Amino acid sequence: MEIRARAPGKIILAGEHAVVHGSSAVAAAIDLYTQSSLHLPPSGEDGAGVVEVDLTDSCLAFSWPCSRLLEALGETCRKAELQAPRPCSPEELAAIAKLVELHEIPEAKIWLSAGLSAFLYLYTSILGCRPGKVVVSSGLPMGAGLGSSAAFSVSLSGALLTAAGVVCAEGVVGGTEWQLLGKDHLELVNTWAFQGEKIIHGKPSGIDNAVSTFGSMIKFKKGELTNLKSGNPVKMLITDTRVGRNTKALVAGVSERASRHPDAMASVFHAVNTISEELSSIVELAATDEISMTSKEEKLAELMEMNQGLLQCMGVSHSSIETVLRSTLKYNLVSKLTGAGGGGCVLTLIPTLLSKLVLEKVTTELESHGFRCFKVEVGGQGLQTHRG
Template identity: 80%
Template sequence: MDAVAGTAGYRGPAEVRARAPGKIILAGEHAVVHGSAAVAAAIDLYTRSSLLLRPTGEGGGADSGAVELYLRDSGLTFSWPCSRLRGALGEEISANPGVPAPCSPDQLATIARLLEDQEIPEAKIWLSAGLSAFLFLYTSILGCRPGKAVVTSDLPMGAGLGSSAAFCVSMSGALLTAAGAVSVGAHTGAEGWEVLEKGDLELVNQWAFQGEKIIHGKPSGIDNSVSTFGKMIKFKKGELTNLESRNPVKMLITDTRIGRNTKALVAGVSERASRHPDAMASVFHAVNSISEELSSIVELAAEDEIAITSKEDKLAELMEMNQGLLQCMGVSHSSIETVLRTTLKYSLVSKLTGAGGGGCVLTLIPTLSANIVLEKVTTELESHGYRCFKVEVGGRGLQICPLLLVKDRGRPDDPKARPKASGEVTVANNVQDLPSAPLGKEENMESLSDANKHDANEDVKEEVEASDEYDTGIGRLGHGSDAFGSDDETDLPFAPLGTEENMESLSDANKHDANNEDVKEEDGTSQN
């Protein structure tokens, strides 16, 4: 299909935007490595990738132009001339977007050499893994087509909220849409964001998983699955079960900004289980029961305030019990305990999410809770130097907003104009045809710096230069932290599903059998 940039005759420029959510762990951290169930959910904090493809076929040949990546939140730009990419990768550049394939060792070594061309600040050297994933995904899906990708994120990095997975999912979604490998209509709804069909989401998820493997080595695939498909999932011994939350669930996420050694924490739990096998087996069994009961509760529909309050009370009790069991495992931290004490003063229940030892803490926000209570607890938590994010849990996964601008080279009724293929996105010759338009000179775009302004259309100026040689820029879609780098893909920690060469993408929610011995032996985490 020819969606955005799938034909040689298309003269662009074309822009595609994608956004993918982060994730939290509601129950089951650490115990999942020992066979218990765990529950993960998408949150409405997003990483956004905007892809602007340069015109082709107008001088300079196939090798003209460059592939650029602009990390808006850190102000860093990386650029590789197409001629350099083609010369370095050679036959390894074989764009085949419909067939996700892992990055070969030779390919990864070549990409590492390409990174040497860039001036990466020493303080940001951890960006290398994310840059490698970007180059792999871009060249594997689009080949050497010149273009510029702009990335921004609401997600704090390295906090266990799945920032690297959200980057890989949003980037894969934008690239596959641009390649015409996924089907996107004109747009749906006033916002202009569209959710892909399941088969297309499967394809995005498989590519994102390959990117995660470059960043983390042996990811579980959970983070990218949640980011792609959204909502909630239950995970147990390699099998995924989709959950549907029948009522909105709101949480306050507190980022303690305390770094942690996830591998050491996982190892510590395993050592404690070795020293006290019977006691820890009971702990893991209790966690499994909590995850199973929580899964059942979130799928119950509450029709009135009394039922909603009862449902939330049960969730709060389960969170409280889960936190107590995590303390039994030895993975709490003084910063986490500070958050627990602070929120308890306001009759709010909290638990750590992820590996513990710092990181993030979840606080359930009751539906009938007064806004003033949330304001007070947030102010007090921030006085300790923590960051707070109010989120809704279990929302949508990847969403796409395709935008096209085709330079009008003749009369509107020109019979030579390229026809629109079935299922193709609308080709707009003026800004009124666009669902939203972050178009115009970059310096004129407004930043959606408020983490709560996730609608990419709000407060975005619609501007297009009227001249025949207009300049198309990519507007700011949000503001937060760098979109990838040291975030732990499985801060749950979820267990990896076997050795890397046998790793299967978790794209089919019903086909995820894990090797239990590998689950027990691996640390269940990725490098931060």
């Protein structure tokens, strides 16, 4: 049996980091996906065979004998409560980390160990210690602010829960082989993926896994999700600075700054909340044609610029991000970092009336710094599955 699931990455238009501290944020799915393909042999003896994961983008594969997993995880390996995942306990996480350490991961790719821990947790909690192979491939740059960790956790959870028979597809995505899950099943996938994100991120707000699961454009605050009807989606150029960073460390850094300067940072988070609220109202208003496209774009650009200033206050900008901001400003274009910052990706709002020539010039200038530029479709479908 083969089950495939694909989950999109995301951009955050406003509110990253502040959302971890209770502010609103606005995010949208993009048309770059992480895909997990799960192959399960017919059930055999307990403890026989291996659990295998092939991370094709990193050209690395890992496997664990089922007997070894049973021995190390015991309790966990007996299928957990599938309808209500419980958080991974520190003891379990330590046992999982030891299993990951059985493999020598090259130093340059050591950041994969968090993803492998999330994989082992999700696999053994959902399917127990039965043998199987998961092949993961992604069109998303990893660790660059476009939600690769969430897309990884959502696609894995989607494939594993489908195999466990607790979720199933209800409809098709027109003109493709992909199928969609109903709302309750998506909720369940999202809850599991959040547990995976916790292993990778430490203290995630849940916005990345939510937008990857449900798709579309959303406003997110304290775990509550509102779908934004966005009408004409905004056009964004994405610049990947190729500066590697780690969301867990950046989120921890902002929390440390907040504990050193609680009042000042509370004001920063409050200001970001107001920006996200205003931005989401403009997106919805534009869908009713009550404001012109130009006016919508001007307002969005100004809010993005203000949000970027506040992200600098939080200490998550980077010289590479500042280079993108300066380069695009020369062409009167506004940019802001997206995701956790510290390098990674930057968004540039592309106004509808911007000439092709200017777009080419700005892209050439950004690429001359060694950055990679690409355009994405914003606000599409979330998790999709396929049973082969």
